[in-house]
Amino acid sequence: MAERKNKAPQDFLNEKIKKFKPYSLNNDITNFRIRLDANESFINLPEFIVREIKDAVAEIDFNRYPYFLASDLIKKYAGTIGIDEKYIVAGNGSDEIINIIINSFLSKGDKIMTFTPDFSMYDFYSDIIEAQIVRIEKKSDEDFSIDFDKAAHMIKEQDIKVVIFSNPCNPTGKLTDKSVLEKFVGDVDALVVIDEVYMTFCDDRENQSFINNFLDYPNLIILKSLSKAYGLASIRTGFAVANEVFINMLRTVKSPFNLNAVSQKIAETVLSHMDYINESIKLINENKAELEREFRNLLSEFNGCKLHETQTNFVLLETDKTKIIFEYLLSKGILIRQLNDRFLRISTGSKEENKELISALKNIL
Secondary structure, three states: OOOOOOOOHHHHOOOOOOOOOOOOOOOOOOOOOEEOOOOOOOOOOOHHHHHHHHHHHHOOOOOOOOOOOOHHHHHHHHHHHOOOHHHEEEEOHHHHHHHHHHHHHOOOOOEEEEEEOOOOHHHHHHHHOOOEEEEEEOEHHHOOEOOHHHHHHHHHHOOOOEEEEEOOOOOOOOOOOHHHHHHHHHHOOOEEEEEOOOHHHOOOHHHHOOOOOHHHOOOEEEEEEOOOOOOOHHHOOEEEEEOHHHHHHHHHHOOOOOOOHHHHHHHHHHHOOHHHHHHHHHHHHHHHHHHHHHHHHHHOOOOOEEEEOOOOOEEEEEEOOHHHHHHHHHHOOEEOEEOOOOEEEEEOOOHHHHHHHHHHHHHHO
């Protein structure tokens, strides 16, 4: 037997992986009472739906693999959004679908366009497969706008194969008008992935979403999720909506049993109560609007902060005191998201949680 070389565990790692750090969402922080950092719904499921979930889960054959395509769940979801189920694939959260799309449409060295700031996992999954990331900085001084004409020109000139972004955007909360995006998607010779996870909170979502005319664009994939507006972050369930060619391809390359049976049953049960879901979305939007009003009143007396308008379930605060505010709120048991030294992202909570947040901010500001 050849003598083993004296190697440390890290010596066996692929060089491209060594630069990555584990994803962190305040995971090391536990001393809080109110959590407003993850854009989750503050509304937990009511007891009558929980009872139905328990009955549904009890029917699962736990010794069997889950449905390969989550067909029953997809059929249920298709009914709620009014499209044919053949245009939908389910995933273990929209994050998994993002990873599958990037791996399916790109090879090492291929170019993908992202915008910054935006959801960090677009770049993360692209980096892992060693794609070339073309990043376009948003115009933060102009409310985070994107020059889509410039982007379209760069896609053509640099042979960019995929472009991906969220609308409304996480973390800016900005909604790009659909008319702008329709022109962009129609003009470019690249796959366009629009992450509409937060579209459910948009004031004009019926007209701003591509869900009703995605088939008009052969290069378009839409991402959806049950984590935010549906209050099901814990079960990690997301969807891609696209033409049959794309959907069949995604079904082919995804893991065989990627969405577990428990998540499928829970999601199916909750989707049977769309009246409840719609009321929850209405309440979330009302609370966020009230939170924005409270912020405006508060900031009218303080010049060191700026509130950015959002079309999501969170508010975005710009200030050079992010660290001070973050740490003070945490000392009061309130956890928010410090994005960097310039921005704080704060999810809307219940009326009581929002009231406590504003009271604490008054003290420090």
